[in-house]
Amino acid sequence: MDDKTTNILVVGIGGLGVMTAAEILAEAAINQGYDVKKTEVAGMAQRGGVVSSHVRFGKKVLSPVITKGTADFLIGFEAAESLRWTPYLRPNGVALVNDMKIVPPVVSVGLYDYPTNPVDEIYKSGLSVTAFDAGAVANDLGNPKLVNTVMLGAVSDKLPFPAEVLKSCILDRFRAKKPKLVTLNDTAFETGRRIAAEKSGG
Amino acid sequence: MLENRLVNAPAGTRLLLSGNEATARAVWEAGTRVAAAYPGTPSTEILENLAPFPDIYTEWSVNEKVSLEVAIGASLAGSRSYCAMKHVGMNVASDALMTQTLAGVVGGLVISIADDVGFSSSQNEQDSRFWGRFGHLPILEPADSQETYEMTLAAFEISETYDTPVIVRMTTRICHVKAMVTVGKKIEKTAAGFKPDPARWVMVPGAAKRQLPKMLERDGKLKIASEQSPFNILEDGSDKRIGFITSGPAYMHVRESYPDMPLLKLGFTHPLPMEVIRKFSQQVEKIVVVEETEPLVEGELNGAKLSVPIHGKDILPATDELSPAVIKPAIDSLLGIKTEVVQVVETPAAPLFPRPPTMCSACPHLGVFYTLSRVRNIHISGDIGCYTLGAGQPWEALDTTISMGASMGIALGLDKGRGESDSNKAIVAVIGDSTFLHMGMQGLLDITYNRGNVTVLLLDNRAVGMTGGQENPGSGRDLQGDETPRVDFAKLVEALGVAPERVKTVDPYQLPELFKTIRQEVKIPEPSVIITDQPCVLIDHYIQKPAFTVVDDKCTGCGNCLDVGCPAILVTKRGKEVKPNGQEVDLAFVRIETAACTGCDLCPKTCAPDAIVPLPLPEKGCTTHG
Numbered sequence: 059m060d061d062k063t064t065n066i067l068v069v070g071i072g073g074l075g076v077m078t079a080a081e082i083l084a085e086a087a088i089n090q091g092y093d094v095k096k097t098e099v100a101g102m103a104q105r106g107g108v109v110s111s112h113v114r115f116g117k118k119v120l121s122p123v124i125t126k127g128t129a130d131f132l133i134g135f136e137a138a139e140s141l142r143w144t145p146y147l148r149p150n151g152v153a154l155v156n157d158m159k160i161v162p163p164v165v166s167v168g169l170y171d172y173p174t175n176p177v178d179e180i181y182k183s184g185l186s187v188t189a190f191d192a193g194a195v196a197n198d199l200g201n202p203k204l205v206n207t208v209m210l211g212a213v214s215d216k217l218p219f220p221a222e223v224l225k226s227c228i229l230d231r232f233r234a235k236k237p238k239l240v241t242l243n244d245t246a247f248e249t250g251r252r253i254a255a256e257k258s259g260g
Numbered sequence: 261m262l263e264n265r266l267v268n269a270p271a272g273t274r275l276l277l278s279g280n281e282a283t284a285r286a287v288w289e290a291g292t293r294v295a296a297a298y299p300g301t302p303s304t305e306i307l308e309n310l311a312p313f314p315d316i317y318t319e320w321s322v323n324e325k326v327s328l329e330v331a332i333g334a335s336l337a338g339s340r341s342y343c344a345m346k347h348v349g350m351n352v353a354s355d356a357l358m359t360q361t362l363a364g365v366v367g368g369l370v371i372s373i374a375d376d377v378g379f380s381s382s383q384n385e386q387d388s389r390f391w392g393r394f395g396h397l398p399i400l401e402p403a404d405s406q407e408t409y410e411m412t413l414a415a416f417e418i419s420e421t422y423d424t425p426v427i428v429r430m431t432t433r434i435c436h437v438k439a440m441v442t443v444g445k446k447i448e449k450t451a452a453g454f455k456p457d458p459a460r461w462v463m464v465p466g467a468a469k470r471q472l473p474k475m476l477e478r479d480g481k482l483k484i485a486s487e488q489s490p491f492n493i494l495e496d497g498s499d500k501r502i503g504f505i506t507s508g509p510a511y512m513h514v515r516e517s518y519p520d521m522p523l524l525k526l527g528f529t530h531p532l533p534m535e536v537i538r539k540f541s542q543q544v545e546k547i548v549v550v551e552e553t554e555p556l557v558e559g560e561l562n563g564a565k566l567s568v569p570i571h572g573k574d575i576l577p578a579t580d581e582l583s584p585a586v587i588k589p590a591i592d593s594l595l596g597i598k599t600e601v602v603q604v605v606e607t608p609a610a611p612l613f614p615r616p617p618t619m620c621s622a623c624p625h626l627g628v629f630y631t632l633s634r635v636r637n638i639h640i641s642g643d644i645g646c647y648t649l650g651a652g653q654p655w656e657a658l659d660t661t662i663s664m665g666a667s668m669g670i671a672l673g674l675d676k677g678r679g680e681s682d683s684n685k686a687i688v689a690v691i692g693d694s695t696f697l698h699m700g701m702q703g704l705l706d707i708t709y710n711r712g713n714v715t716v717l718l719l720d721n722r723a724v725g726m727t728g729g730q731e732n733p734g735s736g737r738d739l740q741g742d743e744t745p746r747v748d749f750a751k752l753v754e755a756l757g758v759a760p761e762r763v764k765t766v767d768p769y770q771l772p773e774l775f776k777t778i779r780q781e782v783k784i785p786e787p788s789v790i791i792t793d794q795p796c797v798l799i800d801h802y803i804q805k806p807a808f809t810v811v812d813d814k815c816t817g818c819g820n821c822l823d824v825g826c827p828a829i830l831v832t833k834r835g836k837e838v839k840p841n842g843q844e845v846d847l848a849f850v851r852i853e854t855a856a857c858t859g860c861d862l863c864p865k866t867c868a869p870d871a872i873v874p875l876p877l878p879e880k881g882c883t884t885h886g
Binding site for chain 1: 263276378380404432433436437438439440509512513515516581583584585602603604605606607612613614615616617618620653654822823825826827829830831834846848850855
């Protein structure tokens with residue numbers, strides 16, 4: 059294990075599974091013997107506010123907070139939120155974005171505009187971005203709640219530990235809580251993984 | 261039942277725990293027999309995690325003062341006892357605290373106070389370490405989950421050894437940060453039994469006065485304890501230009517930013533270990549105190565006449581969270597070096613829209629605030645809960661929010677203190693069920709007793725909504741989810757002096773009736789209470805109905821439905837229209853997000869052309885739930 063700390067920032071809005079995704083990433087890192095810290099700011103997240111969850115792991119992690127320009131990974135569960143947090147990525151960092159748009163009431167009542175294509179803006183910044191509509195993928199698989207597993211599958215081959223480690227963390231959770239959903243989550247994970255590989259390759 | 265790892269983990273197990281979870285485990289391991297709290301961010305999860313443990317009584321109390329009194333009573337009965345609250349909770353509980361500190365304890369009495377540094381969900385930012393100075397109490401300040409666990413356990417020992425309540429001061433970055441914790445074994449404790457001792461437990465002036473010297477003597481003993489505490493740790497460093505004195509999560513940020521500088525990490529922060537500090541100061545060129553949020557340690561150091569310069573809030577902010585990004589430029593500038601610039605990728609987009617918290621789709625409060633936004637000539641005194649969001653867009657139907665229960669007294673004050681310009685204004689107060697039971701009841705009694713002219717909207721959604729739908733006496737269930745007598749709000753407000761004919765119960769989804777009732781009650785110059793009786797949509801007894809949809813051909817773009825503020829209603833197209841009178845109006849055509857709509861039937865009532873209709877059911881049934 060090298061001394062470097064890996065910083066993963068998972069962002070979105072309340073109810074999308076941001077905190078669960080961060081929790082699973084943290085568990086996977088623990089299984090690999092890393093010291094881990096995970097933190098989030100989500101006081102009123104249940105009310106549709108912004109949620110950001112920081113996962114840091116390495117030999118020894120002190121501060122739980124990821125600061126601007128230092129995230130190795132940005133996992134965005136919503137298009138505009140991914141754009142909002144892009145400055146937290148380091149210049150060679152990896153952004154993985156669910157290109158799903160959730161428009162808040164402040165936009166609906168006409169006070170603000172929602173950017174036409176947030177992901178395009180992230181591309182323009184020159185960062186390495188993999189974006190796809192994970193919500194649509196989850197729906198196609200028959201359950202919108204799978205978006206979390208699809209996203210984790212998509213990032214799994216880029217992490218400093220094997221994708222199988224992450225996958226078994228997810229499936230173990232379902233084995234304990236909802237064993238019927240193990241196979242479906244396995245498929246969702248592999249689908250996300252395959253889409254990300256195709257996107258990065260092409 | 262699912263395995264609860266926090267409860268079942270054998271001694272020696274390493275778990276990834278939040279500060280709140282670590283606290284719960286420690287409270288149980290300490291042999292605590294009674295624990296009480298009122299929910300409040302960021303402390304709520306402590307009691308939620310403690311509830312499933314065996315052999316411990318846990319409760320949601322109606323407010324923080326009662327929770328502390330329950331803990332005090334249990335301590336007097338000889339049990340180790342515990343209570344948790346958010347920072348503002350101690351404002352409520354402090355009346356009990358400030359005298360119990362004179363009386364002392366029998367069973368160890370520990371209070372966790374969670375400061376919402378950075379305002380994730382609070383009305384102010386307080387530094388609870390002040391209570392240590394104010395109440396002559398020891399303060400422990402953990403820096404991560406492991407320390408939270410260790411200090412909470414140690415706090416019970418300190419409490420019993422020194423005959424004092426002990427405060428464990430947490431912050432949002434302790435409560436909600438998960439880190440590795442090695443858990444231990446439960447200590448078995450029995451209750452010694454209550455022993456009457458009027459000299460201590462009956463705090464009449466004479467008795468209290470005799471206790472005072474004992475408390476001051478205790479200060480001296482605690483000072484020695486702090487000097488010798490293993491929680492005050494000296495970490496040597498090679499670069500002695502600065503010696504840091506720091507506590508809580510700030511320690512982590514400092515250590516990460518300056519690994520080579522000497523550091524005194526304080527965990528037992530009141531009373532301060534001044535001799536340890538003095539010795540430390542002799543080894544460094546200058547001292548920088550890094551603490552959240554107020555300059556408490558710094559202030560005491562300034563009075564201690566140390567031989568080296570002391571910095572702190574002259575270079576660091578006295579509000580909000582510290583982080584390496586905040587600390588580094590300030591310290592580098594003190595050192596006269598340029599901070600290494602972190603390359604930040606700025607995206608070319610214009611500043612993004614904010615995403616403030618919103619009320620949920622189908623929330624029963626939506627109908628209330630839609631209606632209030634349409635009632636003219638009223639001032640609205642608000643309170644603390646989800647409905648505080650009624651001050652925001654699109655409703656803008658809440659004029660004040662100060663503290664729990666304050667809507668009542670403030671409404672009465674607005675009534676009694678009204679000026680000429682308010683002579684035709686009615687005063688309305690809006691308060692939720694749990695907030696009413698927490699601190700609002702007394703205020704309503706004051707309104708009836710003093711013949712105030714206030715219309716109270718009591719939003720009974722049967723949950724403490726903002727903190728995640730916890731139970732309360734209005735929900736009829738306790739912390740364990742078991743049935744318990746449910747308070748009858750209509751009877752309660754009648755008992756508080758509201759005339760029976762001035763108590764109305766209304767379904768907040770029935771807009772015309774709600775509007776009519778509010779209009780009628782504000783015109784009558786007596787106290788009245790309108791109870792809205794539909795449950796929070798996030799709790800398990802909410803029944804979801806089939807979604808609605810918009811018939812495009814019928815939607816005229818009037819935008820009325822948007823004034824409901826439901827997040828499931830989205831604009832598809834905007835436009836303008838010139839009315840026959842020449843006035844130009846904005847148009848907004850809408851659709852309803854099927855996945856978010858729960859069929860509450862509120863928005864159809866705002867749609868004149870009847871463009872919002874039930875979504876035709878798919879032939880094969882709904883598949884959105886897995």
